[in-house]
Amino acid sequence: MADNLITIENLSKGFNGKMILNNLNMSVFRGENLVVFGKSGSGKSVLLKCIIGLMKPDSGKIYVGDRELQKMNSDELNTFRKRTGFLFQGAALYDSMSVRENLAFPLIRNTEMNKQERDKKIINTLDLVSLGEAIDKMPSELSGGMRKRIGLARAIITDPEIMFYDEPTTGLDPITSKEISELIIALQHRLHMTSIVVTHDLICAKIISDRSIFLKDGDIIYNGILADLAGSDDPFLKNFFSDEPIKSGD
Amino acid sequence: MNIPKLIYGSRLNFKESVHNFFATIAGLSIISLEFFRQVFLPPYEIAEIRKHMNELGIKTFPIVSITGLIIGLVLAMQSQPVFVRFGASDFLPGTVALSVVRELGPVITALIFAGRVSSGIGAELGSMRVTEQIDAMEVSAVNPFRYLIVTRVIATTMILPVLTIYVIFLAVFGGYIAVIITENMSFAYYKNAVISSIQYGDLIPGIAKTFIFGFIVGIVGSYKGFTAEGGTEGVGKASTTSVVIASLLILLVDVVLVKLTLLVWPTT
Numbered sequence: 001m002a003d004n005l006i007t008i009e010n011l012s013k014g015f016n017g018k019m020i021l022n023n024l025n026m027s028v029f030r031g032e033n034l035v036v037f038g039k040s041g042s043g044k045s046v047l048l049k050c051i052i053g054l055m056k057p058d059s060g061k062i063y064v065g066d067r068e069l070q071k072m073n074s075d076e077l078n079t080f081r082k083r084t085g086f087l088f089q090g091a092a093l094y095d096s097m098s099v100r101e102n103l104a105f106p107l108i109r110n111t112e113m114n115k116q117e118r119d120k121k122i123i124n125t126l127d128l129v130s131l132g133e134a135i136d137k138m139p140s141e142l143s144g145g146m147r148k149r150i151g152l153a154r155a156i157i158t159d160p161e162i163m164f165y166d167e168p169t170t171g172l173d174p175i176t177s178k179e180i181s182e183l184i185i186a187l188q189h190r191l192h193m194t195s196i197v198v199t200h201d202l203i204c205a206k207i208i209s210d211r212s213i214f215l216k217d218g219d220i221i222y223n224g225i226l227a228d229l230a231g232s233d234d235p236f237l238k239n240f241f242s243d244e245p246i247k248s249g250d
Numbered sequence: 251m252n253i254p255k256l257i258y259g260s261r262l263n264f265k266e267s268v269h270n271f272f273a274t275i276a277g278l279s280i281i282s283l284e285f286f287r288q289v290f291l292p293p294y295e296i297a298e299i300r301k302h303m304n305e306l307g308i309k310t311f312p313i314v315s316i317t318g319l320i321i322g323l324v325l326a327m328q329s330q331p332v333f334v335r336f337g338a339s340d341f342l343p344g345t346v347a348l349s350v351v352r353e354l355g356p357v358i359t360a361l362i363f364a365g366r367v368s369s370g371i372g373a374e375l376g377s378m379r380v381t382e383q384i385d386a387m388e389v390s391a392v393n394p395f396r397y398l399i400v401t402r403v404i405a406t407t408m409i410l411p412v413l414t415i416y417v418i419f420l421a422v423f424g425g426y427i428a429v430i431i432t433e434n435m436s437f438a439y440y441k442n443a444v445i446s447s448i449q450y451g452d453l454i455p456g457i458a459k460t461f462i463f464g465f466i467v468g469i470v471g472s473y474k475g476f477t478a479e480g481g482t483e484g485v486g487k488a489s490t491t492s493v494v495i496a497s498l499l500i501l502l503v504d505v506v507l508v509k510l511t512l513l514v515w516p517t518t
């Protein structure tokens with residue numbers, strides 16, 4: 001068996017009687033970049049939030065290493081979360097703080113760095129997302145794509161072992177999008193990071209994906225390498241990845 | 251922490267309204283208990299508390315200043331003709347001071363504070379909730395309850411008594427202005443009349459209850475903001491309902507406290 005970092009068994013989660021995730025099983029292997037595809041509303045963000053413990057599953061088990069997430073006490077859960085970074089779909093920057101303070105927040109809380117070390121780290125991380133000049137701006141002064149990249153910078157600034165990216169390149173132009181994808185690869189190599197990446201962006205997925213899964217009707221309908229997924233004969237998947245107009249009977 | 255969910259909708263039936271009523275009471279109780287459970291645990295976030303106290307002070311200072319002066323002014327202007335008619339002008343300063351210290355100062359300051367601050371906290375935390383900033387804090391292994399709620403509730407609880415004392419001083423001074431418009435009374439005389447009429451039994455309960463009012467303002471805003479859902483509309487709702495609930499609670503608690511004070515500290 002491969003080296004499982006995260007194992008999910010029979011995970012179900014619904015809202016107001018509608019099942020979003022239905023008996024889902026999957027694993028994330030140490031050091032891989034796992035890309036998660038699925039139509040809008042298929043539960044990709046919900047899946048990420050269940051794994052990090054922001055949402056409680058209705059049933060099923062999630063293991064981090066061999067520890068069960070639901071059985072962790074708050075200290076253990078925090079220890080796990082300190083090892084992770086999470087890029088929210090909407091960036092979730094702290095409105096009341098400048099970019100610098102946003103990036104300093106996890107450093108102050110979760111590392112022993114002094115102010116100088118922090119400042120250096122903040123500047124370096126902003127350079128990674130090419131936003132050095134935004135350091136003293138407030139989130140309200142940033143464009144959507146800039147917010148996304150600042151959110152990314154805040155998520156990776158503590159050099160986490162496990163990264164959750166919820167649509168890292170959505171709203172970015174193709175060039176920046178490629179740069180961010182290269183950054184994800186670089187982080188994987190430099191820090192041996194394990195990443196779960198939710199994306200609709202095929203170019204990004206091509207660059208980063210070691211393995212891909214496809215979420216539909218609350219379950220995983222494909223698990224394998226991207227090339228096979230994109231070239232699949234399944235009419236639904238074919239439609240998803242083709243750039244032709246939608247054929248009837250989806 | 252398992253806070254019961256409210257039912258949303260523009261037209262709720264009777265059963266749903268009753269459910270929401272009890273869910274709100276339960277939610278407020280849970281948040282309050284959680285506050286007392288967490289308030290003594292480190293980290294204490296002193297910097298955050300100080301920041302909130304500063305902001306609250308600056309935000310409410312102008313409005314409570316005007317209110318304070320006007321309470322005293324109007325109260326004295328209204329009472330003066332009556333006192334003159336009964337030949338009791340000498341009692342005017344004491345009466346104004348007593349009303350302001352025992353009741354009007356604490357309650358009106360608290361209501362104004364609720365209008366300004368509960369709504370602010372409701373909106374602020376509400377927008378942090380719906381834009382996932384609270385979730386982001388949680389995944390950075392920071393306890394959002396302690397960082398966002400405990401600090402704010404401490405700040406509102408500490409700052410309202412200070413504001414109230416300030417309002418009482420201004421109101422008493424406002425009363426003096428009303429008096430000298432029509433009468434000749436030296437400030438020294440007025441001051442002595444005020445001081446000799448107020449006892450600890452008036453002052454202590456009057457100020458003590460403002461700690462409770464401050465707590466209510468902080469807790470209600472935090473509860474509404476923290477549990478907000480449904481995008482920007484939800485944020486607006488959190489903000490307005492905070493003011494309504496906080497004001498009602500202040501008035502209700504006041505009735506109970508007045509009765510209690512009269513039992514403990516009977517006025518002769």
Ligand SMILES: Nc1ncnc2c1ncn2[C@@H]1O[C@H](COP(=O)(O)OP(=O)(O)OP(=O)(O)O)[C@@H](O)[C@H]1O
Pocket residue numbers: 015020038039040041042043044045046047089
């Ligand atoms: N807090 C919530 N309360 C109620 N329903 C929710 C909540 N969060 C998500 N849902 C529902 O769960 C479903 C899946 O949502 P999710 O955000 O995971 O979709 P997604 O796959 O990330 O879509 P997108 O690609 O558009 O981001 C949606 O139908 C959504 O309405």
Ligand SMILES: [Mg+2]
Pocket residue numbers: 044045046089166
């Ligand atoms: Mg999503």
